[in-house]
Amino acid sequence: MAGLLYLLVAVIAPIGIMYVPGKLIVHNDATATADNIRASESLFRIGIASELVGATLMAFVVLQLFWLFKPVNEKLAWLMLVLGALLSIPMSFLSTINELAALVLARGGDFLSAFTTAELDSLSYLFLRLHSKTLQVAQIFWGLWLFPFGMLVMRSGFIPRFFGLLLFIAGVGYLTDAVVSLLLPQHVEAVGQITFVMIFGELPIILWLLIWGARERPAVAPAG
Numbered sequence: 001m002a003g004l005l006y007l008l009v010a011v012i013a014p015i016g017i018m019y020v021p022g023k024l025i026v027h028n029d030a031t032a033t034a035d036n037i038r039a040s041e042s043l044f045r046i047g048i049a050s051e052l053v054g055a056t057l058m059a060f061v062v063l064q065l066f067w068l069f070k071p072v073n074e075k076l077a078w079l080m081l082v083l084g085a086l087l088s089i090p091m092s093f094l095s096t097i098n099e100l101a102a103l104v105l106a107r108g109g110d111f112l113s114a115f116t117t118a119e120l121d122s123l124s125y126l127f128l129r130l131h132s133k134t135l136q137v138a139q140i141f142w143g144l145w146l147f148p149f150g151m152l153v154m155r156s157g158f159i160p161r162f163f164g165l166l167l168f169i170a171g172v173g174y175l176t177d178a179v180v181s182l183l184l185p186q187h188v189e190a191v192g193q194i195t196f197v198m199i200f201g202e203l204p205i206i207l208w209l210l211i212w213g214a215r216e217r218p219a220v221a222p223a224g
Helices: 002-024 030-039 041-069 074-107 117-144 146-156 161-183 185-212
Strands: none
Touching: 002 030, 002 041, 002 117, 002 185, 030 041, 030 074, 030 117, 041 074, 041 146, 074 117, 074 146, 117 146, 117 161, 146 161, 161 185
């Protein structure tokens, strides 16, 4: 179940986080971006829905993993739950409010008649930028939760330790990307080429959980 839900998150969430922005948002061009949203409102709404569904499913993923790994180390399991669900997921939900505000402004309306179209387009683009910045902050926790998750995998005895190492690498990738985006935005593209590959370290554990599941621990022979 954890593997299936995790796979759904990996498929659904990028629609709103990567695909839709790539199709509709024109960098530093508020008018063109607003025109794209007005012309493809359904696609924009699908992107918002995908983020909400992805965040909801992720809550259940972390909960399933919590119950799976709690017998391994309860403190690490709780840390994984807090970082992976209680902190990052509310931020993901809140970030979609910025997208909804951008949509309202791009569509306009009688109650916004005090603003010119250019002003509405600029405000809409501002909220899209706020959405992006909120996700960058949430990305810090997307990376942090993978460290207790990786430690639990390595200590479990029923999942190969190598997958824990890959989770560490993915966690470093998320954190590096978030920190560079927030503090050194001029280097985002160069660093992003490396961190993008590192983040793929999260995928193998999804396939393992889905296809093979968790191996049972070998029984310990009684003493004497």
